[in-house]
Amino acid sequence: MKLTRYQHNPILKPDPTEDWESGAVFNCGAAIGPDGLIYLLYRAVPKGYTKKPGGQGYENYISSIGCAFSQDGVHFTRFERPVIELTEDYERFGCEDPRVTGLDVQGKTIYLITYTALFAPAFSSYGNRVALASTEDFRLFHKHGVVIPELEDKDAVIFPKPIKGKIAMLHRITPNIQIVYFDDLEQLMHPQEDFWSKYRASLDDFTVMRPQFEWEAKKIGAGAPPIKTEEGWLLIYHGKDDENVYRAGAALLDLEDPSKVIARSPEPILEPEEEYERVGDTPNVVFPEGAIVMGDTLYLYYGAADTCCCLATARLGELLDYLLAC
C-alpha cells in the first residue's frame, strides 16, 4: 500500500525573503495544538551553503527550527523568525529534525519537542545529540538541554501516552531503533548519574527494530511519534538503502510492550518518485517526521530531498488493515 500525496505539494518551500529559511525548509514535526490548529515545527537552513569539496554534504550549513500553523492541515501560516535557534553551546552547529508529541502532564498538555543538536559541523560523522525543548502554546518555547548524553543518537520520538505508567521514547543508535523508559519528565530531563551507562549495557533488550529489507538495509530510524490505535502503536519510520535513498515504512508495535513488533510492511509506504523528492539538496529522500490523525485520515508530513515540506495521506483503517495482513 502506498500513501497518497497531496496534489499541490510541497506545502512549504524555502522563503527567499527570510534569510534563516531562504535555503531549504524540510523535515517537519506536527501536532494538533491546544487551540485545535495544526502546528508544524520545521527545519530551515539559510542559503549560502556550498558543497563540501570531494565529500558528502555541505559546508556553512546550520539549521534552526521554524513554526507554522494551519486550520486545514494543508495551508500554513509561518512565524517570520525561528522558534528554536542556536542559543546553547550543545547546538552551536544547528538544531535539526524536530519531532513533537503532546503529552498530558498533570491535567495539562505539554508539547515535547525532540530535535538533533549539533556540536560539530553538519555532515561530520559525529556531533549529534538528542536535545529537548517544550511548549504549551506554540508561542513560548523552553529548552531543556541534551537528554541522551555521550551517544551519537537521533530520531528520538516520544510516545503520546505513558506505557505502564512510564514516559516512553524511541531513538536511534545506528543502525537500529531502540526504546527507553523514564519514570517521569523529571527523570527524562535530569536522569541519575548511572541511568544511561546502565541503559547502554543492556541495549539489546531495548532494541525494537533492526533493518530487515533491502530498501532499509543501511539503517532505520523512527519518523513520527507513534500513534495509538486499537491494533497497536502505528510507527511510521524511515529506512536508507545502499544507494542512500530514504523511504518511509510502517510497523505496528504492541501497546503494552512496543519492543514486540506485531506487523511490519515489507514494502515502503512512500518513496522518492516526484521530482521534488528526487531532486534537491539531498536527492532521493522522503523523511517523515510528523503524523496526525484527523477524522479517519492519517496526515503524514515529510521532508522531501532535504529541500521542502510535503504532505501525504491515507485512510487510517486501510493502512492498519494492510499492516495486519502483511
Place this chain on the structure above:
Amino acid sequence: MKLKRYQGNPILTPCKEHAWEAQAVFNAAAVYDRGLFHLLYRAQGVDGISSIGYALSRDGFNWLRLDRPVLEPADEQEAGGVEDPRVTRIGDTFYMCYVAYSGTFYQIALARSQNLVTWERLGFPLPGERNKDAALFPEKIGGRYCMLHRREPDIWLAYSDDLIHWGDHQIVMRPRPGAWDSYKIGANGPPLRTDAGWLLFYHGFAQDKVYRMGVALLDLEDPTVVLKRQEEPILEPEEEWEREGDVPNVIFSCGQVMTEETLYVYYGGADTALGVATAPRTEVEEFCQS
C-alpha cells in the same frame, strides 16, 4: 501623567517582502496573555488595502511576526480594508472591534477568537452607521456588555445583552473648546480597569489637525461620568517617524497593556510605523488616585 518613548522606536515597520504589509504597519491592538505580549496590527499593502497581522513578544519591545495576516477583507463591505483593531478579552474569549471599509463606506465590525490567530466574524454592531473608534469594555457593566464608539465629534457608548444588538447610546466625552482636542475626539485602546475608575486613552485634534493622545478616568459603574481628564496630552508627535510619513503628525493608539510594573501604550506614527511608550504602574495609579 506622561508617557516615555521606547528608545528603539519604531518597533514595527513595513515589510517590503510581504505585499500585504509593504506600505505601512501601524494602529495595533495589544493584549497581555499568559506571560506574552500580543499585537494585532493594521497592515497596509501598496494597494492601500489594510489587513490585520499578528505579532508576539516576550518583552513588549522585540516582536515575532506571522508571515500572513490573521484577518483580511472578506467581502464587498470590507473590500477597502479591515482597519484599526481594538482587542478586549472578556472571560476566555478575545473580541476584536475593527473598522470594515468598503472603499466608500466604513462601519464598526466585530469578531471573536480563542487564540488571537483564527477569528470568527460576528457582524456589524451598528449596521449602516458610519462609525469607528469602537472598543469593548473588558467586563459587563450593570450586567450588560458595553462598547465605546464615535459619533463625530464625540465619544459615545452603547450597551448590549448579546454583543449583537446595541442600544442605550449615550455621550461619554466631547471635544474641549480652545484645547488641543477641540475639534474631534475618539477612543484609543479599550478602557483599562483600575480601582479608581476606567482609564481611557483617547485621540483628539484641533484646527492644526495634529493627532495627540489624552487620558481620562471614567466612573466604574457609569462610564459616562468623567472623573478626570488630563489637560495636557500625554503624548504628541515629536519624533521624525511620528511627524513624517503617510499621514504626517499623527500618533494613534489602538491598545495598551498593563503588567505588574509597567503600562505599555502601543501607537502608530504618521500612519506608517508602530512604536511603544511606557509609564511605571505607580505613576498611573497616582494619576488615578489624585
